[in-house]
Amino acid sequence: MVNDVLATMSPDFSKLYSKRGRPSIAPEKLLRSILLQAFFSIRSETLLLEQLRYNMLFRWFVGLGMDDAIWDVSTFSKNRERFLRGEISDKFFAAVVEIARENNLASDDHFTVDGTLLQAWASHKSFKPKNDDDNPPSSGRNPDVDFTGTTRKNDTHESTTDADARLYRKSRNTASVLGYLAHALMENRNGLIVGIRTTRATGTAEREAAIELIRGVGGARRITLGADKGYDAAAFVEELRAMNVTPHIARNLSRRSAIDERTTRHAGYEASQRKRKRVEEIFGWAKATANLRQVHYRGLRLVSETVRWTSIAFNLVRLRNLGVA
Known part of the structure; x- marks a missing residue:
């Protein structure tokens, strides 16, 4: 292939x-x-x-x-x-997806989107106040730093080794790390990646990337998009419906959900909820096998390139397992 x-x-x-x-x-x-x-x-x-x-x-x-x-x-x-x-990786990725479509292995109607946090090649000690000229750099390669009682935010701080990395945490139960967000659009038939994006880690990056990804595969026909409850936001759901996309998103019952019985009563919604969990297999393979848990490059351009080649490798392995080769 x-x-x-x-x-x-x-x-x-x-x-x-x-x-x-x-x-x-x-x-x-x-x-x-x-x-x-x-x-x-x-x-x-x-x-x-x-x-x-x-x-x-x-x-x-x-x-x-x-x-x-x-x-x-x-x-x-x-x-x-x-x-x-x-743009070699973009063309290579598109060619591999086309192989899947030629063999009728990729769905054109049902998709799932999700994002994952990638740890950047930068340490917490490099995350310093912007334009901090009052504190000269410490002597030695690994100086002692005490963050007790200090407030560090992306608005006021940035990494001196990777300026594109952002301080981010996936949930309240996890620690903040300097990292990026990788977003994958998966087709639901065989769990192949049909769209990939890498962005800076922000609170709205997952929903913004999802709109870009689904816009690239949508058309006049109606399609469905599955996602976890982190995507259950009224503005995001309304934008999907305006794009002729049915939001098969898990309901966030801790607040007023934007997904009502107009969507959940259909059997397709339950099928999407079962299928959407397969997107975690993509991220699990990328981090465990392809060494993507912590990226070894600095800067958004190089990190995006690494994520794209990893996605290509995943699709090739998946197509091989499906018997294409």
Whole structure:
């Protein structure tokens, strides 16, 4: 499946590379290597190259011969910006989703949306007041910091190592961490990802991202969108209905729910509530297998790229399990 997608993307690669100068590392090999990191839980590119030196399975998948030299780790860094500029991951993701649709494995009518918190590659000690020129940096690499009695907010503080990271917690029972939010739109037939977004961690980011994601798959026909009770907000539900989307959202009974019996009386609502829990399998696989619990890059652009490649890897594994390959 990877080879089929890469074959269709060859014209896109040609636009990114110059025809003069020394031959570059084939982009197909680099992209297969990125997928290997997610498939086999390899936590860094340095460890991946170490594996490529002796692992025949990895060499075969990437397209390296037994005597081919392994490139330097800086090759990933130099080509990452090129892939971002050419929107390679977006096109790859769309091609994999198209494989699912061609095999009639993806629903066009029933979807589920959810978000998860990803811990940023930044520590609490880097979260300091903005424009704080009165306190010079402490000597030493790991200074002692006491946060007792201090109030830290995203409005007044930011991380000195990752300015896009935000202090956020998923619930009252969890600690606040510097992180990002990843949002996935899942089709309900086989649990495949058909839309992915990464945003800064804010209180409204999940509902805002859900509107963007469902707008990308909606049309004249009526579709359904399942979600947990965190999406049970009157303004969000009304916006979905205006877009011809039936909100199959779990009711938040701790306050006045925006979901009434007009929706819950139908059998489709109960089916969506059963199906929507499968979206947690996506996040569980991404964090446990693809090492996405804490992202190893800084900045929203690079984190978004990592999340997108992880989503591509998940869909490929899922399609393989469904017998497409």
